[in-house]
Amino acid sequence: MESLSLRAPHRRNQSQPLSKYSDVENDAGRGSSSAQDPLRLICGRGFVRLVLVSAILWMLLILAALALHLWSCHSSISFLTALCKKDSKVLDILDGLTPKPQHRCPIPLADDPDAVIIPERTPDVIPKSLSYILVDENDAQTPALFGGNQSWSDREKSFNLNANMKVHCGFTKTGGADMDAIDVKYVKKCRFVVASGIFDGYDTPHQPSNISVRSQKLFCFLMVVDEISLNFIKENVSVRVDADGGKWVGIWRIVTLHNPPYDEPRRNGKVPKILTHRLFPQARYSIWIDGKMELIVDPLLILERYLWRGNHTFAIACHKHHKSIYEEGDAIKRRKRYARPLVDLHMKIYRYEGMEPWSPSKHTLSDVPEGAVIIREHTAINNLFSCLWFNEVNLFTPRDQISFGYVVYRLGDAFSFFMFPNCEYNSLFILHRHTREHSSTVEWVKSLDEFKGNQSGLKESRGGLGLWRPYPGDLSSVKLPPVTRTSPAG
Structure with a gap:
């Protein structure tokens, strides 16, 4: 007996024969009908x-x-x-x-250190000869200072280029920073130098890697320290003493500076960094790296890449974030890296003397370098630049990234240098942390009034002279250029 649901279709389709496909076709028809359902x-x-x-x-x-x-x-x-x-x-x-610049990038190095050809020495043009003021005659009543008692007129005169020049350049008589006789004898043989420095026990030496046999023979690796750092190093790493009494930590020859010239460790660190040619006067080439860095590129390949390949004599990396010294000064204040009123006064003097913010119309990639790596041939003009750069650090704040761009501005086209990409700079080394943060009483000053009187204990008595003695110009109307912060990290 068929169900009612089957008989109804039979009555409607009596004229059509049944097929085994009829159920399938009916199902398909019902699907098509559903597909056309408007709802x-x-x-x-x-x-x-x-x-x-x-x-x-x-x-x-x-x-x-x-x-x-x-x-x-x-x-x-x-x-x-x-x-x-x-x-x-x-x-x-x-x-x-947000698109960001590369932190590291490949460096186009030569393939083989043994195949590198060392060029002839670059001839000196202006100045042809450079000498240094060793005995300060400005004020016989004033105790000898490492940087000398440079007057404002002395400073101005030092920027006037001549064939034969004599300038302040640290190391005045009895001013401090004295080397042991055994170290003086050793460094006289150094023509190619990798130099670094540790002061006030902030770091321990980090051994370079990827150093070729040729570079090990060619270069002196000189680590400049004060007595506090030497004792700290002895307590934390193994120090080897050779038959002549020289001290070694791995490849580094330890060179001790006695009688630190400044009260601030930060300023003391500028002596070997900027005045490398004064510490090691026989050196023909030098590569400076900060004490917290571990060099990972062969130094001979560094000289080939950054100096000889492009016929340069001075190379330094551009800053990652800043191009203008006023941007750098603003960042120093925000990050509390030095006393704000002293940084402001430093920049106001530069603004008064015509230092413009960086712009694309300038012939430099930036006015602000990453100063932790400096690569140079010790020519007369480069040595002069280093002296003038150091004099600014001695006279004003030890924030040398501000002073660098100013000295470049004052020397104009006479001083040329290669400023290379920051991502290559970061590929030259591995960065290690300091054992502790730098700090000095002066760095935390909040106003210039705190310096009034001799009982404050805040005066940097052997440096920062330009901030303590009256400036000959009227700074009251000087306004610092507005700063656009390009990076919250800067």
């Missing part, structure tokens, strides 16, 4: 539109949040700047969408 069609299209609209709204929300994030980072409003610096996963993700 289901509208619902399907509505869902697709909803998904698309939601996706567009979500993308707009992300872009708006990204725009707010970038704006807050560059804003001068303190609340928004603080918001930018908060540790947030959302901001981290958004920050990852």
